[in-house]
Amino acid sequence: MKHRKYLYLAAAAFAISGCMKQTLITTPGGIVLRSQHISLPSHGREFSGAPESSVANTYCLMCHSGGMVLTQPPLDLAQWQNEVRKMIKVYGCPLPGSDVDQVAQFIAHASQNPPPLSARAEK
Amino acid sequence: MAPTRDYTIGNALARRDFLRMLTMGVAAGAVARGAIPALAGTIQLPFANGARRLQAFAQKRPLILLRTRSPLLETPMAVFNQGVFTPNDAFYVRWHLADIPTAIDINTYRLRVFGHVNSPIETDLRSLVHDYPAFEIAAVNQxxxxxxxxxxxxxxxxxxxxxAMGNALWTGIRLKDLLAKANPRAGARFVRFNGLDKGTQPNTPDFLKSLExxxxxxxxxxxxxxxxHQPLPMLNGFPLRAVVPGWFATYWVKSLSDIEVLDHPDDNFWMKxxxxxxxxxxxxMKPGQAGVKMVPISTMGPRSFITNISDGAALKKDRRTNISGIAxxxxxxxxxxxFSSDGGRTWRQTRLDRDYGKYSFRRFQIQFTPVQAGGAVLMVKAINSNGVExxxxxxxxxxxxxxxxVEQIRVRIV
Known part of the structure; x- marks a missing residue:
């Protein structure tokens, strides 16, 4: 029984060392490349307040987190309408055209009244 | 103008020989003066709505968080005072599309060269690294x-x-050698890069960039x-990225997977x-100006930054101060x-430190002894070998x- 355990361990060690060999690439200059895997922080539904926040959360956050909006400089409504239309026309955002004005109005306000940094915690 | 609040960064570079090389380029005693400590974990950039959190991402020290997904992370200016090369874990991050690569298996990764070529290539990383001569260049990515x-x-x-800039020593292979093996057909005119990043919506244009x-x-x-001398961090394009010295970073496509040779100008959204x-x-141009011809962005111009003194700092009258930075x-x-200490009326030549190549940051130094109390405006101006300033x-x-x-730093002489 004990023997078998060691056998398994040895087999596992052999398999891992075999794996390791394959998963390292050493470049001529000595840089060692290994497979990589990272995790990225998530973000929640970052807009709140007015009823339109729900539309903004649904559509704006499909492609980017709220920081893109909440760090913008003061822009007038026409500029925001322009930005929202660009998201639809250029980047393929499925926001209905009839919602452009209310979303633009909402984020024109939200972007200049961002939540405090402490509340913008990203996990 | 509000003072730039800077964040003090710890040092973290792995390879000792490279570190030694780094420090040779750094002026001894370049100690930040007047840097105002920020609230823990936050920074105020000196413009409206410039409050930012500092956030650590994978393989990154805390950087200035602009956007979580896809990440936009800015390097705090204090980092540039610590050496001529920007450490990988402090290097800024900029992605366009939402779906960015987070896992790369180096055994299955492939780079393809195809399109208007006689001999299309599909190579794995091991072959790419060993089949082509290694090439190294120091270059600013901005x-x-x-x-x-x-x-x-x-x-x-x-x-x-x-x-949103950094300087690194890039190691890899010349694109020329890879393209030569693919053997472009007569009439080949452009080379288009594609990486692994993707949009979340079916109509989001894939991020593609082309060079002649x-x-x-x-x-x-x-x-x-x-x-x-390390692998690229995932967020800077592991395992392969295009490096286009002297050109803006938009062409330096990350997690490069496809190189397509075109016989016509690239009219994809990201070029046109x-x-x-x-x-x-x-x-x-002027805001609102009509009829201006627009062209794809290309080469960078000269820049320079004082890095050892922050805006709003106090300098002692009659005391010699070392001013240093990167350019x-x-x-x-x-x-x-x-260098000018009188708002740009008169200029003195600074001393340039070690040259790591024409596309690299280079550190400069100058001694400055303020003689009059009150406010002063310090400026530096870079001039390149084409005479462009x-x-x-x-x-x-x-x-x-x-x-x-030309950037300005306002100081108080006390």
């Missing part, structure tokens, strides 16, 4: 929109301070697998509809960095690209 937050009037976009074939074959454009600048000196020539080498007036264009005005 976002086209670096410093966008300083545009006046402000423009929408990624609202960066001055830290002659440019791609110039022996400097390369595919990097090393950054400061985005990253366009006015075809004017300093890419400058680069843009698309060619740096010739001079001039930083303009005294800021440029403006609707997308906030290619700012390279």
């Amino acid at each position: 976002c086209s929109g670096n410093s966008r937050g300083f545009f006046n009037p402000r423009v929408p976009g990624g609202e960066w301070g001055n830290g 074939l002659d440019h791609a074959m110039n022996g400097e454009v390369m595919i990097a697998y090393g950054m400061n 509809g985005a990253y366009l600048v006015p075809d004017t000196p300093h890419f400058n 680069f020539g843009g698309d060619t080498g740096l010739t001079d960095v001039m 930083q303009p005294m007036e800021p440029n403006w264009n609707p997308s906030g690209y290619a700012r390279n005005v």
